[in-house]
Amino acid sequence: MATISKYFANILKEQDEPEVVAPEAPEAQADRASMEAELDKDTQPHEFDVQAVTKEQMASRKTNAAQAIELQSWVKNIDKFLEYLNSPDTNSVQTQLHMAPCDSLFEKVAKSETKKIARVCVELSGLSERLKAYLISSKSEK
Numbered sequence: 001m002a003t004i005s006k007y008f009a010n011i012l013k014e015q016d017e018p019e020v021v022a023p024e025a026p027e028a029q030a031d032r033a034s035m036e037a038e039l040d041k042d043t044q045p046h047e048f049d050v051q052a053v054t055k056e057q058m059a060s061r062k063t064n065a066a067q068a069i070e071l072q073s074w075v076k077n078i079d080k081f082l083e084y085l086n087s088p089d090t091n092s093v094q095t096q097l098h099m100a101p102c103d104s105l106f107e108k109v110a111k112s113e114t115k116k117i118a119r120v121c122v123e124l125s126g127l128s129e130r131l132k133a134y135l136i137s138s139k140s141e142k
Contacts, residue, residue, distance in 0.1 A: 068138045071131055078128045086121040093117060 036045045053061075086094045094117055100106030 064138055068135055071135055071138075075128055075131045075135070078124055078131070082121055082124050082128070085117055085124075 032045070035048070039045060083089065084092060086092055089095065090099075094114065097106050097110035097114060097117075100110055
């Protein structure tokens with residue numbers, strides 16, 4: 001238990017001391033001086049200041065980028081499975097069931113399971129689109 005409390009205390013201490021990742025470069029200082037010279041008299045230069053990215057924010061961005069890559073692979077696999085279940089390709093499950101000869105095992109499966117397969121495809125397609133929306137929103141947060 002003492003180990004956990006020490007770990008928690010270290011986390012709290014680190015949160016109290018945010019560190020800036022990149023200091024302002026000399027070129028940026030020259031740009032700032034020229035920007036201040038162009039401002040209206042009633043406009044303060046600090047109104048245009050942008051907060052620097054802290055280590056915590058950088059770590060969060062790296063984690064999100066790695067998770068976005070994983071999410072892309074999920075979407076790719078879901079779409080691949082959708083093609084396997086229901087596509088005009090002759091190898092898809094629905095096509096094979098549809099082309100099954102009368103009085104065959106596939107024909108019996110087709111009678112009872114075609115609608116269920118179609119519902120699964122609709123749900124998976126919806127999930128894939130929602131995951132793609134998360135990917136798009138993660139790219140816009142950068």
